[in-house]
Amino acid sequence: DFRHFKYEKKELNLKKYGVETPPEYNLTNIRTPTILFRGKNDPISTENMNLDLIQRLPHDLEVIYEVIEYENFNHRDFIGAIDVEELLYNRMLEIFEEFFNKMKTDQLTN
Numbered sequence: 001d002f003r004h005f006k007y008e009k010k011e012l013n014l015k016k017y018g019v020e021t022p023p024e025y026n027l028t029n030i031r032t033p034t035i036l037f038r039g040k041n042d043p044i045s046t047e048n049m050n051l052d053l054i055q056r057l058p059h060d061l062e063v064i065y066e067v068i069e070y071e072n073f074n075h076r077d078f079i080g081a082i083d084v085e086e087l088l089y090n091r092m093l094e095i096f097e098e099f100f101n102k103m104k105t106d107q108l109t110n
Contacts, residue, residue, distance in 0.1 A: 002027065002053060027053075033062040035095055037088060039073035064095060 004022040007013050013020050034057065038045045047067075054063055068077075068087050077084060 002056065027056045028058055030057060030061060033064075033099060035064045035066075035092070037066050037068060037078075037092070039068050039075060039077055040070060041072050042074045044075040066091065 001024055003024050004017060006022045007016065010020040013022055017023055036050055036054070038047070038050050050065060054065060057063060070083075070087050073081065073087060078088065081087065
């Protein structure tokens with residue numbers, strides 16, 4: 001499930017959300033192209049979790065899903081790995097550049 005933050009005490013969830021269990025996000029509201037990255041060794045964001053998330057997104061949404069193939073890359077490495085620039089950031093910038101170039105081309109042809 002892809003839910004709002006879950007407080008440890010049900011009373012806090014009830015106060016915040018009006019129910020004891022946090023509600024799921026309405027993923028159909030996502031309308032922007034989306035990039036999902038996952039580390040190969042990430043127990044917090046597994047392959048199945050990501051594929052399930054993608055299935056819940058609008059089917060006409062442009063989604064790019066990539067796995068960082070470095071064997072030891074996990075959740076904390078997204079911000080703390082010494083080589084995060086090489087393993088992740090450079091690829092992210094490539095995707096952004098491709099996206100913005102496509103937008104420019106589309107604007108010129110429409």
